[in-house]
Amino acid sequence: MTWVAPRSSPELSELLSTERIAARTFFAAHEGSDVELASKAWDLGALGADYQHFVADWEPRLSAVDPASPPSAFAASQELLHAWRKFLFRDPGLPPQLLPADWPGHTAARFFDTSTQKLARGAVAFLESCLD
Template identity: 65%
Template sequence: MFDVYGGHLRQRGGTATIAALVRLLEPLGFAPPAVRTAVSRTVRQGWLRPVRLPAGPGYAMTARAEKRLDEASARVFRTRPPSTWDGRWHVVVLEDLPARPQRDQLTSSLKLIGYGELGPVTWISPRPSPELTDLLAVEGAAARIFHGEHDGDDAELAGRAWDLDALGSDYQSFVEDWSGRVSTVDPTEHPAAFAVSQELLHAWRKFLFRDPSLPPELLPPDWPGHIAARFFDQQTERLATATNEFIESCLGNTRTPSSA
């Protein structure tokens, strides 16, 4: 559901009828009851809200979802201009260690917005995330937050906060695993092209939980993530026309919500 809204619906007004969502997810093997269950769960979590659309009842992204998905999309498609790193780390020190499962949720959320774990209560990022304040409030976590320079090897520190060796290996596997799958797709078969494009996007998005988009000076030489990014961009572009035509055919007139 996040991939559909973040990857395709956000730039189309961020709304869709439940019928359109069922049609969109059918090529991926999701039955209508599963789609409705996923939508209901996403509403309860505060990411979607019910709206009345010209074609019937539907769902729009909440402001919280728009902020989260815009941030994720900028990282997925690398649309932000590259910025220089000033050599300082953004440091988050939790005042208390939450109990599970709250701790697991907080850990997952911090990783998603680009922070790496140095210890049970200490997290770092090469840049502050605009989502951090809201994230801590939603998770009910208090923290000390500041910028600081590391008195030591910054690349070594990055290697402690993120397992870059494993990440690089998985980037290589991503290219190897998906090269064969996408090469057999006929771009004129719109539902099939959409399904593979969506599965490729879903697989690529998983790296958001692990890759903080470190500045070049902190990355190992010949970083495999660069090759994987070019592969993802090329294949997404190759399937874009068929994917967009399939999405438009599913959505119909669902652009302008009225009062729910």
């Protein structure tokens, strides 16, 4: 098994030990432009376009949701979360210096956080009503 990451992972040794996986780790330096290497390793153009599409798709959908309506807020929050979590499997989490200028992922993350906060009160009220 091979794992290549864009940065070191302090928790890796503990995880490998817990899972009883024997491994050797090493760190290497790339000769050349790190930005160029990142752009070859990941399709940041397509990922950035998908982040832009996410915001463009979800802005009008969420503007039609009444956050004060618990069932609507809960349903919208869960659909939004499901759509957002797909990025967690695709985005390598590169440091800012390796990302293109005006990286759309930052805008999308702010949009997700703000939208989740707007829906939170209604979503929690819905859950509490289900548990009563």
